[in-house]
Structures are given as C-alpha cells and as structure tokens.
Amino acid sequence: MPATTFNALRRYAVIGLLACAASWAPWVSAQPAPTPVVVMNSLPIDGPASYTVFDEAKRGPAFQTGAEPTRIVELSFGLDLDAIPTTATLSLYRLEDPSNFPTGAALASTTLNMIGGGSAVSTTVHTYSAADLGAIATTTLQAGQKYALIMSNSSAPTGITNDDLTENAFTYGGGFSAVLNGNIGQFSNAQGWDQNNGTLAFSMTVVPFAEPVPPTATLVCTPTELLATAGQVATCTVTLSAPSTTDTPINLTLPATNPGFTTTCTSPLVIPANATQATCTITAVANTTPNAPDVIADIAIAPPTTPDAYTVEGPAAQITIRSNAVVPPGTATPVPTLGTVGLVSLVSVMGLLGLRRSRKAA
Structure with a gap:
C-alpha cells in the first residue's frame, strides 16, 4: 500500500475515534437519574373516617423494604384537619422482630406544615416532597428492613383518613411488602404500641440510593x-x-x-x-x-x-x-597484637628462615 494512502487511512481512523469519544461522553453524562417508584399506595380511599392524632395518640403505616436501599422522595397523606393552619410531627422508626413494633428512638423526624379548611370533614390529600420531609428524606431505608412512619401532633388535632371497613387496601411495588395488617399506634401516654385495623390513606414514593462508599x-x-x-x-x-x-x-x-x-x-x-x-x-x-x-x-x-x-x-x-558507628575524631585506635605465644612463634619462624638462607649462602 502506498505510504500516502496508508497515512490518509490512519488520519481517518483517528478522526473516527475522536468522533466516537465525543459522542460517547455526552451519552455517559446524560444517564438518567434513578426513576421514582411508588412503593406503597392506598389512595384514593373509600368510606373515609379518621383517626385523630395528638401527643399521646400516634399512628402510621408499617412496611418492609425491597431488595435495595432507597430514600423517600415523596409522601402523601389523607388528612382531616380541624385547625387552620396546623403542624404535625412525622417520625421514621425501625421495627423490631418479632413484635413488629418500633424499637428505640426515631431514626429521623420532621415537622409538616398543613393547611386545613376548618372543618372536621374536610378530607384533603397532602403531598410532601423531599424538601418538605427534611431528615426523613436523607435517611436511607436499608434493604429488607421493617419500618414505620408515625404521625403525631401537638399544635392541634389532626385526623389521618382511614378505612375501617377495609374496602381499600395497600398496593405494593419495588419489592416493598406489608409488615402487618392495618397500622400501628401508640396510646396511654406512650406506654406501648398497638396494632390497629384500617387502611390509612397514604402513598410513598422512593428512589434507589446506594450509600457512598468511603475512600x-x-x-x-x-x-x-x-x-x-x-x-x-x-x-x-x-x-x-x-x-x-x-x-x-x-x-x-x-x-x-x-x-x-x-x-x-x-x-x-x-x-x-x-x-x-x-x-x-x-x-x-x-x-x-x-x-x-x-x-x-x-x-x-x-x-x-x-x-x-x-x-x-x-x-x-x-x-x-x-547506627553508623562513626569513631569520634582524635580517638586512638588500638593496634592489633599477636600475644605472647604468637610472638614466640613468629620469632621462631623468622629464625629458621634466616638459618636456611645463611646455609645456602655458604
């Protein structure tokens, strides 16, 4: 192949490689973010009633996570609000085996702001983004673990919409599943947890989240x-x-x-x-x-x-x-000696050599 043709082909090959690299880089950088998945949903709900929550009455849904760690990016609650406005505290708990009740302190808590209509029957679905959820949204739900989201309220009564007649139930996705039927609550001045019937009007959306590996x-x-x-x-x-x-x-x-x-x-x-x-x-x-x-x-x-x-x-x-064992300047170095026996032996050898030489000369 002529040198000019070979050089031309080589230039085209380099140009092709550069073009591929240029097209590959934007594709890699443009990879989509993890897709949000609705993993629990009981909205809409039929025949609504409501559980009133306050300091000593706390309620919320329990669930088990799927096969990979996730973080919550959106929650929706069906709420009946008597006051305008009001706030509620939402806390994330880990559930203990085999009781399926919360153990220890909450993993994370946040204050939710709600706007009600001033009527006990003003059922409204309130949706909260990751920004609204604060520490709850930045807490990783580990794979295969049981959790509960518990609502409480000290500013004014808050009603969580529910279906005591079980006309509507949770649907699950993303590997999530039920921990128990109904919901869990705490009453009697926080003396213990109970399992309650009824399906809360609730929806939870998560995204996969792998904890960063430390260097x-x-x-x-x-x-x-x-x-x-x-x-x-x-x-x-x-x-x-x-x-x-x-x-x-x-x-x-x-x-x-x-x-x-x-x-x-x-x-x-x-x-x-x-x-x-x-x-x-x-x-x-x-x-x-x-x-x-x-x-x-x-x-x-x-x-x-x-x-x-x-x-x-x-x-x-x-x-x-x-240690370099350096001898300090000015220090006398002893001369090796032969000792008495060595010195006598040396004199004897020298005498014999001298006698032999004198005989040869004669």
Missing part, C-alpha cells in the same frame, strides 16, 4: 531504613483512593518522641480538596556514638474522627534508623 486511606514511607547521619530523610505519603470535594483530615498515630529523629508528621494530616495525597517526613539525626542502638519510628493511620470519612487500608509503616 480508603493508605500510608507508605520510603525509604524504610536510614543511617544516623545528616541528610537522611524518609517521606511518608498518605493516599486516598478517591478525591473529596472538601479537605480530608487523616488521623495519624505518630512515632514516639526520640532524639534520633525529627518529623514534620502531625495528626491530623490534611489532604486538600480535590487531591488524593499529602506527605510528611522523618529525618534522621546524626549520631557519632560508637555502637549506638538502632532507632525505630512507627507511624500509622488511625480511624477517622467523622464516621465513614475514610477506611484504613494496608499496614502501618516503620522506619529504622541504623
């Missing part, structure tokens, strides 16, 4: 051996597996203070935003003492102050500063 932090010091002379330096590098948009402080377990070295390592060692590395040094101090012992400097990454800021990976580092 790993590793520590490497090089070289790992120094001589006890001036200018011997080991550089210790802390590396994150992925950069952060903010500064990342890395806690260090620092070497014990020793006159055999100095160090610039401090705890925390800060890795700047959008960077993956930070360094510090361990410098040997000159030592001219004969037969001085080696000095060991141990340094390691400690767990983060903020949970999940990073995970520690790899071993700790150890730098050994070897």
Whole structure:
C-alpha cells in the first residue's frame, strides 16, 4: 500500500475515534437519574373516617423494604384537619422482630406544615416532597428492613383518613411488602404500641440510593531504613483512593518522641480538596556514638474522627534508623597484637628462615 494512502487511512481512523469519544461522553453524562417508584399506595380511599392524632395518640403505616436501599422522595397523606393552619410531627422508626413494633428512638423526624379548611370533614390529600420531609428524606431505608412512619401532633388535632371497613387496601411495588395488617399506634401516654385495623390513606414514593462508599486511606514511607547521619530523610505519603470535594483530615498515630529523629508528621494530616495525597517526613539525626542502638519510628493511620470519612487500608509503616558507628575524631585506635605465644612463634619462624638462607649462602 502506498505510504500516502496508508497515512490518509490512519488520519481517518483517528478522526473516527475522536468522533466516537465525543459522542460517547455526552451519552455517559446524560444517564438518567434513578426513576421514582411508588412503593406503597392506598389512595384514593373509600368510606373515609379518621383517626385523630395528638401527643399521646400516634399512628402510621408499617412496611418492609425491597431488595435495595432507597430514600423517600415523596409522601402523601389523607388528612382531616380541624385547625387552620396546623403542624404535625412525622417520625421514621425501625421495627423490631418479632413484635413488629418500633424499637428505640426515631431514626429521623420532621415537622409538616398543613393547611386545613376548618372543618372536621374536610378530607384533603397532602403531598410532601423531599424538601418538605427534611431528615426523613436523607435517611436511607436499608434493604429488607421493617419500618414505620408515625404521625403525631401537638399544635392541634389532626385526623389521618382511614378505612375501617377495609374496602381499600395497600398496593405494593419495588419489592416493598406489608409488615402487618392495618397500622400501628401508640396510646396511654406512650406506654406501648398497638396494632390497629384500617387502611390509612397514604402513598410513598422512593428512589434507589446506594450509600457512598468511603475512600480508603493508605500510608507508605520510603525509604524504610536510614543511617544516623545528616541528610537522611524518609517521606511518608498518605493516599486516598478517591478525591473529596472538601479537605480530608487523616488521623495519624505518630512515632514516639526520640532524639534520633525529627518529623514534620502531625495528626491530623490534611489532604486538600480535590487531591488524593499529602506527605510528611522523618529525618534522621546524626549520631557519632560508637555502637549506638538502632532507632525505630512507627507511624500509622488511625480511624477517622467523622464516621465513614475514610477506611484504613494496608499496614502501618516503620522506619529504622541504623547506627553508623562513626569513631569520634582524635580517638586512638588500638593496634592489633599477636600475644605472647604468637610472638614466640613468629620469632621462631623468622629464625629458621634466616638459618636456611645463611646455609645456602655458604
């Protein structure tokens, strides 16, 4: 193939690759966000009545999540409001096996603002976005876990619309399912939880959400051996597996203070935003003492102050500063001797050699 033809084909190939790359990049960046899924729904509801909730009377739906972690992006409640306006507290609880009742404190709570019509029969569906739900929307619902959303109200009575005749039931999607029939509530000055019949007028929309995996932090010091002379330096590098948009402080377990070295390592060692590395040094101090012992400097990454800021990976580092056994100037160096037996042997050998030489000369 002529050189000109080959070069032309090569240029076309490069242009084609660049075009593919240019078309691929927007496609990758334009991948759609996770699709919201309605995972619980009992709206609309037939034959409505209402449960009144207040400080000592709390009610809400119970459910079990699907096969992947999710976060709530929208909730809708059927509410009968007597006051205008009023507020209610919505709390997210984890349910305990085998009772299927809340255990411990709420995982998250938020205050919901509601506008009523001033009539006990003014049933209205109120829908709340992730922005309205506050901490509840930023709490991850783990896969295969039981939860409850409980409404309470201290500002004015709030009626949660329900169907005691079970003419309408929940439908489930996204792998979600029922924990128990009806709903759960708490009465009698918060002394216990009860299961109640009736289907609450309620809808919940979620999106898949994978908890971010914290970056790993590793520590490497090089070289790992120094001589006890001036200018011997080991550089210790802390590396994150992925950069952060903010500064990342890395806690260090620092070497014990020793006159055999100095160090610039401090705890925390800060890795700047959008960077993956930070360094510090361990410098040997000159030592001219004969037969001085080696000095060991141990340094390691400690767990983060903020949970999940990073995970520690790899071993700790150890730098050994070897004694150079330098003899101080002006110190007399003893001359090796043979001892009495060696000296007599040497004289005897020299005498024999001299006698032999004299005989040959004769």
